[in-house]
Amino acid sequence: MGIATRDGCGAPCPKANMPCTGCYGPPEGVRDQGAKMVAALGSILDLGEYKGTTPEELTGKVEALLASIPDLAGTYYRYGAAGSILGGKAQ
């Protein structure tokens, strides 16, 4: 998650050969860290051979990829879901 979340921790988890889970939350100016992560991953996702595939088949491939991530909210917002992305105070 490090590419979409705040640094400053000194990257202890990657240094211990473990993936970053984004415990410092969104960086300044970012409201939706999960959307940023999806955007980052979207640019490197490999759908395989797509020439000649119908739009329906392509959608199916994307759906299959998404289904391989079982808990999107729990993965992309593990430490940040408690913070409101709407901002402001309820009156």
Place this chain on the structure above:
Amino acid sequence: MKRITINPITRLEGHGKIDIFLDEHGNVANTYFQVPELRGFEQFCVGRPAEDMPVITNRICGVCPEAHHLASVKALDQLFGVEPPPAAKKIRELFYMAFFVTDHTTHFYALGGPDFILGPDAPPAERNILGVVKKVGLEVGKQVIDCRARNHHVIEMLGGRSIHPVAGVPGGWSKPVSAAERAEIETIASQNVEFALFTLKVFDQIVLGNPVYLDLVLSDVYHHRTYSMGTVDEQNRLNFYDGKIRVVDPDGREFLKYEAADYARHIAERVEPWTYLKFPYLREIGWKGFVDGKESGVYTATPLSRLNAADRLATPLAQEQFERFYQTLGAKTVMGRYQPVHHRLATHWARLIELLYAAERMQELARDPEITCPEIRKIPQSVAGVGVGCVEAPRGTLTHHYVSDDRAILTRVNLVVGTTNNHAAISMSIRKAAEKLIHGFKVVEEGLLNRVEMAFRLYDPCFSCATHALPGAMPLMVNIRSHGGETLKSLRRDG
């Protein structure tokens, strides 16, 4: 009926509340020890990938995340059907020993120790870690802080982070130990052994050398005959990281010995409507209420019960202390082993013997040539779907039990946490202390209330773990209520 409420109770991790009900004569009618929070890890972890659990469950607690981390990776070893290489197991245990040294040190000097070092009647403003430093000297205070710092450094070196470690993975450990790290850990382990011996000397002088405290330790108030649980190796020696779970009866005869995976066959859990925390008991004996003795399924899993359940300790200096412990407390032998000690306040002493054992074991592991072996991981190839992981947490046997689908997505999670094992015994200790110390509306004095609190504090309870609940602020509130529940008096002090 009068009602005395001690809420929240202090110097434990987490949050608890004690209600003491008096009858019309002003004697104790009943006590309720309640843990009023619920955090729900067992629920919200369902649907998560199993391999996330070592990092999620270590957030249950900031005091003993290492215990949850290891119970969790051991459960994952099973769930993925992989046996970690020997070096990985040794690194896990080494890491765990560093944690035990710091955790037991914290309890003695900061949580349980103030009651003894300053005395149960000392004003609460002094009866804390700062009071301890004042009494035993600044130099000792510095040593305590140094001990915690150097061991957290080891935890960070091995586990990746000093508070919530990340290096445990199914089938092993994510990071090998370098030669330089090993040498540094060996030095730290030797310092730990010195520190543990010093701490035992402090305990000798302050507690065992003081007849008043010794009487308190041996008094009937803090005496309970229950079953004792602990993890032992193949020679029935205590082990914190791995082995079989052994339960001995109040007379010291082995009652059960089982693999962690079989825990559900031997342990059942009772739910009471007035608290979120469950009451585990021995299934074969059954739940007979909050009573001790051989006929009651109540057991404890504490430093004291771990010593009671083991035949001996695996390291030489700790074994010497083990012998001295049972001989001093006058335990007889049965079937070639010491009979259990049931004086609950002796748990503090047992904890320090465990501190020495952990330091010595850490030294042994740091000197093991295999500890720097780079083969630390076996990659899982399949999903077995069920895993049970057990370690001895500082506060008692900790069990993580996971069930998953064939993609290793969790479908069921059960956690039996160290403190939970002792919930019934803690309730009984509090009741007994209250019964002995409150008679005929006698004015509740500070030291008296604290003695009731001492009854739970000796268990080093961690209710944030046990209910997986967040700790609140820690002032002490006392409500004395009339027959109809009307508050007659409300006392409050800051923790």
